[in-house]
Amino acid sequence: MSGCIFCRIAAGEVNATVVYEDDQLLAFKDHAPKAPVHILVIPKRHIANLYELTDDDADLMAHIMLSIPKVAAQAGLQSGFRTITNTGSGGRQEVYHMHFHILGGGKLPAM
Ligand code: AMP
Numbered sequence: 673m674s675g676c677i678f679c680r681i682a683a684g685e686v687n688a689t690v691v692y693e694d695d696q697l698l699a700f701k702d703h704a705p706k707a708p709v710h711i712l713v714i715p716k717r718h719i720a721n722l723y724e725l726t727d728d729d730a731d732l733m734a735h736i737m738l739s740i741p742k743v744a745a746q747a748g749l750q751s752g753f754r755t756i757t758n759t760g761s762g763g764r765q766e767v768y769h770m771h772f773h774i775l776g777g778g779k780l781p782a783m
Pocket of ligand 1: 677686688701702703704705712757758764765766767768
C-alpha cells in the first residue's frame with residue numbers, strides 16, 4: 673500500500689535492520705526500542721490490524737505465530753519475551769500495518 677512505511681520496508685524502499693525474512697513475513701529492529709531487544713514482525717502483505725483479518729488469513733497468522741518464537745530465540749531471548757499487538761486507536765496503534773512487537777533482553781515491567 674503506497675504511503676505505508678512498513679510496506680515500504682517490506683519492499684526494500686526504506687532501510688531497516690532486518691533480522692529474519694521469508695516469503696510471507698519480515699522481522700526487523702524497532703527504530704525506537706522500548707527494551708534491550710525490540711523486534712517487529714510484519715506480514716509482507718498489507719493488513720492494517722487484527723480487525724482486518726479474514727478467514728483467508730488463517731494460514732498466514734499461524735505462520736506468524738509459529739515464527740515469533742524462532743525470531744525471539746535467534747535474537748537471544750532464550751529466557752522468554754513479550755509479544756504485543758496494538759490494534760486501532762483504542763490500542764494506541766501508531767503504524768496501521770499489522771505488526772507484532774517482540775520485547776525482551778531485560779527486566780520488563782509487569783503487565
Ligand atoms: P504501534 O503501531 O504503536 O504498535 O508501534 C509502531 C512501532 O513501529 C513503534 O514502536 C515505532 O518505534 C516503530 N517504527 C515506526 N517506524 C519505524 C521504522 N521506520 N523502522 C523501525 N521501526 C519503526
